[in-house]
Amino acid sequence: LAKTTQPISMDSYEGQEVNITCSHNNIATNDYITWYQQFPSQGPRFIIQGYKTKVTNEVASLFIPADRKSSTLSLPRVSLSDTAVYYCLVGETGGFKTIFGAGTRLFVKA
Amino acid sequence: DSGVTQTPKHLITATGQRVTLRCSPRSGDLSVYWYQQSLDQGLQFLIQYYNGEERAKGNILERFSAQQFPDLHSELNLSSLELGDSALYFCASSEWGQAYEQYFGPGTRLTVT
Numbered sequence: 001l002a003k004t005t006q007p008i009s010m011d012s013y014e015g016q017e018v019n020i021t022c023s024h025n026n027i028a029t030n031d032y033i034t035w036y037q038q039f040p041s042q043g044p045r046f047i048i049q050g051y052k053t054k055v056t057n058e059v060a061s062l063f064i065p066a067d068r069k070s071s072t073l074s075l076p077r078v079s080l081s082d083t084a085v086y087y088c089l090v091g092e093t094g095g096f097k098t099i100f101g102a103g104t105r106l107f108v109k110a
Numbered sequence: 111d112s113g114v115t116q117t118p119k120h121l122i123t124a125t126g127q128r129v130t131l132r133c134s135p136r137s138g139d140l141s142v143y144w145y146q147q148s149l150d151q152g153l154q155f156l157i158q159y160y161n162g163e164e165r166a167k168g169n170i171l172e173r174f175s176a177q178q179f180p181d182l183h184s185e186l187n188l189s190s191l192e193l194g195d196s197a198l199y200f201c202a203s204s205e206w207g208q209a210y211e212q213y214f215g216p217g218t219r220l221t222v223t
Contacts, residue, residue: 043214
């Protein structure tokens with residue numbers, strides 16, 4: 001399982017774009033990159049998953065450079081309700097153990 | 111609503127007791143995962159089942175056990191409870207081959223007094 005490193009916390013203001021970067025230097029060929037969002041006292045929620053280049057859905061975009069040693073979750077125009085912990089996970093989609101690191105605590109201010 | 115259900119929502123019990131937490135996965139999902147989340151430990155992977163068989167173990171104590179039944183629901187049994195077992199316990203499910211696209215239940219908050 002590739003180890004991931006994310007900032008412990010980030011602050012932003014409403015309406016801004018937020019980019020959270022995750023480092024995964026020892027990512028393997030078959031590994032995918034997945035991001036989750038977790039609100040206090042709730043289970044994590046799957047946000048987005050990608051393998052390379054760029055993936056976009058209605059919630060976020062995921063940018064993955066060619067070397068795949070890092071990835072960036074981009075949240076456009078955040079609101080107060082985006083205040084949460086964001087986790088980056090790396091591993092094979094057919095894998096079993098899913099290890100959540102400490103995540104990044106995003107605090108959105110008015 | 112993720113489609114994953116967990117019961118009970120809250121559980122308060124005393125040290126030394128035994129409890130059972132129940133999880134029903136999303137319709138069609140064969141894989142079930144259990145996690146423990148306490149304030150000082152973050153989200154810890156405990157165990158995973160696929161179609162009734164144990165597939166992976168994480169930081170699960172010997173006092174804890176789990177199983178997945180033929181109807182695919184799963185139970186997590188916690189015995190000889192200690193104060194430190196107080197935590198949120200989450201169940202998640204996924205399709206086969208999509209281990210990283212998991213859908214989490216609302217959790218069971220266990221308080222051991």
